[in-house]
Amino acid sequence: MKIGVPAEIKQDEYRVAMLPVGVEELRAHGHEVYVQAGAGLGSGLPDHAYLQAGAELVAGLEDVYAIADLVVKVKEPQPEEYPLLRAGQTLFTYFHFAASRDLTEAMLNSGAYCFAYETLEDERGRLSLLTPMSEVAGRMSIQEGAKYLERPQQGRGILLGGVPGVAPAHITVLGGGVVGANAAKIAAGFQADVAILDVNMDRLRYLDDVMPPNVNVLFSDRHTIRDQLRLADLVIGSVLIPGAKAPHLVRKEDLRLMKPGSVIIDVAIDQGGCVETSHPTTHRNPIFVVDDVLHYCVTNMPGAVGRTSTFALCNVTLPWVVKLADYGDPMVALQNRSLRTAANIMAGKVTNRAVAETFDLPFEDPSPAEVKS
Numbered sequence: 402m403k404i405g406v407p408a409e410i411k412q413d414e415y416r417v418a419m420l421p422v423g424v425e426e427l428r429a430h431g432h433e434v435y436v437q438a439g440a441g442l443g444s445g446l447p448d449h450a451y452l453q454a455g456a457e458l459v460a461g462l463e464d465v466y467a468i469a470d471l472v473v474k475v476k477e478p479q480p481e482e483y484p485l486l487r488a489g490q491t492l493f494t495y496f497h498f499a500a501s502r503d504l505t506e507a508m509l510n511s512g513a514y515c516f517a518y519e520t521l522e523d524e525r526g527r528l529s530l531l532t533p534m535s536e537v538a539g540r541m542s543i544q545e546g547a548k549y550l551e552r553p554q555q556g557r558g559i560l561l562g563g564v565p566g567v568a569p570a571h572i573t574v575l576g577g578g579v580v581g582a583n584a585a586k587i588a589a590g591f592q593a594d595v596a597i598l599d600v601n602m603d604r605l606r607y608l609d610d611v612m613p614p615n616v617n618v619l620f621s622d623r624h625t626i627r628d629q630l631r632l633a634d635l636v637i638g639s640v641l642i643p644g645a646k647a648p649h650l651v652r653k654e655d656l657r658l659m660k661p662g663s664v665i666i667d668v669a670i671d672q673g674g675c676v677e678t679s680h681p682t683t684h685r686n687p688i689f690v691v692d693d694v695l696h697y698c699v700t701n702m703p704g705a706v707g708r709t710s711t712f713a714l715c716n717v718t719l720p721w722v723v724k725l726a727d728y729g730d731p732m733v734a735l736q737n738r739s740l741r742t743a744a745n746i747m748a749g750k751v752t753n754r755a756v757a758e759t760f761d762l763p764f765e766d767p768s769p770a771e772v773k774s
Contacts, residue, residue, distance in 0.1 A: 402726045403433045407462050408440040415443030415683035416475040416709025418494070420715045421454035428455040433724050435710040436463050444711035450490065466490070473716065473722055477504055480743050488512030488748070491731045493722060495519055495534075497671045498745055499646040500700075501682075508746045514731035518718065519671075519751060520644045521743035528643060530721065530743075533713035535563060535702040539583030539639065542666040543591065545702075546572070546635040549664045549686025549688060549695050553682055556695060557662035559634045562592035569593045572632040575621065575650050575675060577604045580639035580668050587615045588635075594630055626650055630658045638667040638675040644745070644755030646673040653677045653691075661693035669697040736769035 402428060424434045436456045438448055448458055459465055466472060466485035474494035478486065478505075486492070489512065508515050518530035538763045543561070548572065552558035563569035572586040572588045574581045577599030585597045589612065597612070598621035599605050605618040612618070620626050627700045630636065630651065636659075640647050647669040656678065669675040669752045670682075678691045682698045684705050689696050703710035721740070728734035735741045745753040750765040757764035 402472045403435065403468055404722070404726055405459075405465035406434065406436045406440055406456075407465040407472065407474060407482075408437045408444075409474065409704075410462065410479050410481065411476045411701060411704070412770040414476055414701050414704040416704050416711045416714065417441045417444050417446060417707075418473045418475045418715070418718070419722070420712065420719075421446065421450040421456075423715055423719045424451055424454040424456040426719060426723060427726060430723055430727055433457070433470050434460050437462060437647065439482075441711075444707040446711070458578060464683040468675075471722075471726055473718075475711075476704075477501075478507070478718070480507075483507045483511065486511040486513050487566045490514070491725065493518070493718075493725060493743075496745055498642060498753070498756045500671060500673045502760055505746070505751075505756065505760060505762075507747050509751070512748050513746070514744070514748060515613050516725065516731070516740065516743040517644075517745045517753070518743070519559035520745060520755075521721065521739055523739055530717050531715075533702045534710065535641075536583050537710050537713060538668050539637075540587050541579040541702050541706065542580070542637045542639075543572075543582045543635075545559055545665050545697055546637065546664050547591070547688075550662075551696060552662075554663055554695075555662065555688075555690065556704040557634055557660060561588065561635075571611075571632045572596070572635045573599065573629040573633040573636065574637045574639060576639035576641065576669075577601065577608050577618070578639060578641055580641070581637065582608060583638045584639060584668075585612060589601060589616050591774055593635075596632075598625060598629065621650070627655060629657055630655055633659065634663050636663070636676075637664045638665065638669045638679075639671050640675040640708065641672065642755070644753050647675040647760050649675060649677040651676040651678075656694045659694050662695070664695045666696065667764055668702065670700050674698060730754045733769070735767050741769065743766050 550556035574597040667679040752767040
């Protein structure tokens with residue numbers, strides 16, 4: 402199979418979808434790998450490293466899409482890439498379809514086979530391709546929150562850990578999954594006062610066992626959320642419903658409860674955001690202010706730390722890229738249960754129930770094809 406690795410063109414995206422070792426592994430399985438020149442530079446991976454691993458370099462984005470049977474990316478195709486897709490081509494990347502009807506319709510119209518990292522469940526039901534980027538985003542959320550709480554950034558002028566005689570910041574984390582747990586852990590390390598909210602009591606019991614004493618776990622309901630918003634200097638939105646649009650846990654009117662200059666980091670923005678007033682932003686223009694509350698809603702937070710993120714991502718995606726390539730036919734790949742959970746759009750049909758329900762589109766259960774002898 403011919404596998405293409407394009408350079409990412411989303412603004413301020415420095416990750417790349419494959420390491421040189423991935424090229425070597427795919428070559429060992431008999432596949433050809435085509436990498437766009439310069440694709441790895443943002444992660445500190447020069448072209449010659451890919452050449453030494455056995456890749457062929459191609460000059461432009463158009464060349465990658467023209468050659469490849471399987472395109473492996475990091476972020477969803479951008480509008481400039483839509484015309485480059487062709488029917489029967491396979492894409493493997495983060496799509497986050499529920500956040501964009503335009504993207505969903507473009508992929509349906511392309512006739513391509515779209516496998517999404519973020520919905521792939523491993524044999525234990527874990528979202529193992531989402532986890533490393535959630536870890537990065539959770540840890541980054543506290544770094545970014547600390548920066549934007551500074552007064553020159555329009556924040557309250559709060560030091561997360563305080564100092565002797567001065568109280569630390571209060572940080573509210575909405576959601577106790579991978580993002581939330583990593584955010585709480587880093588915030589606790591700064592000696593902030595942290596509350597983490599979730600609706601899963603088993604998860605709360607686990608977090609209560611493993612978190613340090615300055616992290617309190619609370620059951621999430623409207624009353625608790627509003628109480629926390631009154632206290633919070635920094636709110637981390639880390640809610641996830643796999644494949645679906647995130648629910649709005651913070652409503653527009655709730656912002657009036659918050660202190661002027663407080664900060665919201667809406668990590669859930671990839672799935673539409675869990676704050677009603679959120680809208681996507683970029684690393685170049687990361688914040689906006691609503692009712693004196695700063696909103697940070699960058700849709701590709703891990704892209705800013707490209708080297709760390711690329712290695713963390715490729716460590717988990719490579720085995721699945723190899724499986725998908727080895728199957729050859731994307732319909733035959735549906736025999737693998739995990740790859741079936743990653744199949745979001747297959748040749749013009751929505752095969753992920755959450756995406757179909759988000760946009761009121763027909764859903765088709767992905768069925769594995771018979772293996773031809």
